[in-house]
Amino acid sequence: MYGRKTLAFASLVCSLATGSAALAQSTESAAPQEVVTKVLEAVQYLNEKGKAGFSEFNASSGRWMWKDSYVFVYNCAKNEMLAHPLRPDLVGRPLLQIKDNNNKPIFKELCAAGAKPRGGWVEYAWPKPGEGGVSRKISYAHAADVSFDYGVQAAAGIYNAEMSVEELTNLLNTTLDPEKYPAH
Template sequence: MLQRRNCILAVLVSLFSGLACAAPAADEAATPEESITKVWAASKFLQDKGASGFASLNSQDGIWTWKDSYVFAFDCRFDRMVAHPTRPDLVGRPIMQITDNNGKYIFKEMCKLASSPRGGWLEYVWTRPGAGRVSRKLTYVHTAEIAFSNGIQLAAGVYDEKLSLEDLDKLTAKMADPAKYPAH
């Protein structure tokens, strides 16, 4: 009887520990460094793969989704969402009219930021994956050069209540040109 009880307990423990391991990665928060790195990597990926690379960006389980973040792609000139791993309903649809809960035209602002060579960061409110409520989101946006296009805009963000846009811009500058920022 004791043996049977221990066995059930062991099954329950292993079940719950397994669940803990399989818990959504969204519990972990993406960092700004990761957002910048992922956007730049996606930019290089699209340079090599052309339009055929969009399928990879649309994949929910692909390399462009991690922790609680993801890379999404849009076309400012043609006012279209090109790829979005968590909102497939937005793909192919106009984006310029999209606002956050505060009425900010997110994509109009992102397109302005993406026109600068190093891109930029935008602050707005957005639903965090798995959280079911809106949070302060800071998104890095950058333009990728891609064949047969004037450029596709790529973005990825972090959910954070404290980070300032100034600090994020400094971080971007540092990552773009590390030689200018010696470690010591």
């Protein structure tokens, strides 16, 4: 039993790390503001569609994939991936134990950041689709208000070696409508 769990976990980590051929072919990089906009659009979509909206995020050629980024949806309270456009076979799998190459608990930190009123950014080491080795990835996460499904969040990321999490947080503070997204 222990061997199966270890194998399943290793399979999940490899699946998340491998990426998609479609993204691997993209030469354009997503900008931080695009990531925020897409995640907030995804949150609004989920708020309107509820659980029925999850399946659209699995489409590998859908509106939730662009340049070298994509929106993925997960449930922090249930410890499960709800939708992933590159690997829809990951849906239903646990995610809170997933760590990056530096042993950072990625989804635990995404869940904490996404629970903030304006969402938040998390930096971690992760393979970039189409490239060998590990890259610096920073993902923006935000909670959704899905009826009868507490803990749902949407996230997307950028591969950017220059901007800090602090700079990205300042970007949020200067661009998000304070009436709609209060700081506290």
